[in-house]
Amino acid sequence: MIVTFLGTGSGVPTLQRNVSAIALWFIQRGKWWLFDCGEGTQQQIMRSWLKLSQLEKIFITHLHGDHVYGLIGLLASRSLRSNVEAPITVYGPPGLDRYTAAILETTRVHLRYPLSVEIVSPGRYEMEEGYIVECAAAAHRGQAYAYAVEEPERPGAFRDDLARQAGIPPGPLYGKLKRGDTIQLEDGRVFHGESFVGPPQRGRKVVYSGDTSPCQAVVQLAEGADLFIHEATYAHADLALAERSAHSTARQAAGIARQAGVRTLVLTHFSSRYEKAGAEAGMAQLLKEAREVFPDTLLAADFLSLKVRRKRIETVGQSLDLTGDEAGKV
Ligand SMILES: [Zn+2]
Numbered sequence: 001m002i003v004t005f006l007g008t009g010s011g012v013p014t015l016q017r018n019v020s021a022i023a024l025w026f027i028q029r030g031k032w033w034l035f036d037c038g039e040g041t042q043q044q045i046m047r048s049w050l051k052l053s054q055l056e057k058i059f060i061t062h063l064h065g066d067h068v069y070g071l072i073g074l075l076a077s078r079s080l081r082s083n084v085e086a087p088i089t090v091y092g093p094p095g096l097d098r099y100t101a102a103i104l105e106t107t108r109v110h111l112r113y114p115l116s117v118e119i120v121s122p123g124r125y126e127m128e129e130g131y132i133v134e135c136a137a138a139a140h141r142g143q144a145y146a147y148a149v150e151e152p153e154r155p156g157a158f159r160d161d162l163a164r165q166a167g168i169p170p171g172p173l174y175g176k177l178k179r180g181d182t183i184q185l186e187d188g189r190v191f192h193g194e195s196f197v198g199p200p201q202r203g204r205k206v207v208y209s210g211d212t213s214p215c216q217a218v219v220q221l222a223e224g225a226d227l228f229i230h231e232a233t234y235a236h237a238d239l240a241l242a243e244r245s246a247h248s249t250a251r252q253a254a255g256i257a258r259q260a261g262v263r264t265l266v267l268t269h270f271s272s273r274y275e276k277a278g279a280e281a282g283m284a285q286l287l288k289e290a291r292e293v294f295p296d297t298l299l300a301a302d303f304l305s306l307k308v309r310r311k312r313i314e315t316v317g318q319s320l321d322l323t324g325d326e327a328g329k330v
């Protein structure tokens with residue numbers, strides 16, 4: 001799984017940061033999902049290695065413009081590609097159906113691929129290939145959701161060290177044990193495949209808060225996440241602004257990450273005020289105050305890509321070759 005930030009600013013796009021959009025790429029499946037779709041997201045996609053034809057699902061956290069104004073343009077552009085027929089499902093809060101239907105109808109767009117819009121409510125949803133998406137109610141203005149994506153548990157790895165210890169000669173018999181078969185050696189001893197399989201590997205978990213003030217529903221949703229993306233619109237010195245607009249400060253986001261026991265926190269959705277020259281609190285301040293509470297914190301930037309491994313998070317260069325051996329490991 002690779003997470004790519006396509007937009008990391010709040011409210012309006014700036015030259016440094018586009019508005020909210022995050023891609024989650026399942027490399028082995030050759031598909032990716034998009035979380036939020038602020039204006040200009042399709043251009044950000046063109047600047048990345050993501051392909052619109054491989055986009056499978058879109059999750060909208062809430063209906064503020066900086067999270068949804070790019071949706072229809074992206075869907076329409078995808079339809080102009082002659083070879084794109086794969087369906088897309090868009091998930092989001094009530095009103096998303098009316099929003100998409102109204103624009104598609106009034107602008108007379110006829111998509112060439114099937115589009116479904118599903119209104120979701122807090123709960124767990126089973127997706128293709130055992131993936132679970134959990135939706136929780138965030139604390140923002142209007143109905144807003146946070147989403148967690150959980151990968152299915154994987155069967156444990158074959159323990160050839162145990163097979164060797166048992167005196168089973170390497171070769172085709174190992175293949176049979178791997179498949180869970182029962183084998184018999186020439187000396188009459190019988191072995192069962194399940195005795196040589198390690199414990200199942202838990203699936204990875206990625207969680208995105210959307211816009212929210214600090215809230216317990218997001219803490220619960222994020223429990224044990226490998227990668228936790230939380231908004232940090234403001235520095236803690238601007239707590240009053242955060243409270244007024246139902247957003248979080250960097251320090252508050254770090255507190256949520258600590259409570260939830262996540263592995264890595266990535267902050268996003270920054271107010272442009274921290275990038276202005278001469279700003280009293282800059283981006284470094286946001287990182288500093290968050291790391292005081294939760295050391296494993298990163299700041300998102302547009303096109304930052306993170307590979308979510310079972311044991312660690314790695315930064316990915318845009319030039320990474322994901323077609324060969326590398327793809328199988330992700
Ligand atoms: Zn926003």
Ligand SMILES: [Zn+2]
Pocket residue numbers: 062064140211
């Ligand atoms: Zn918002």
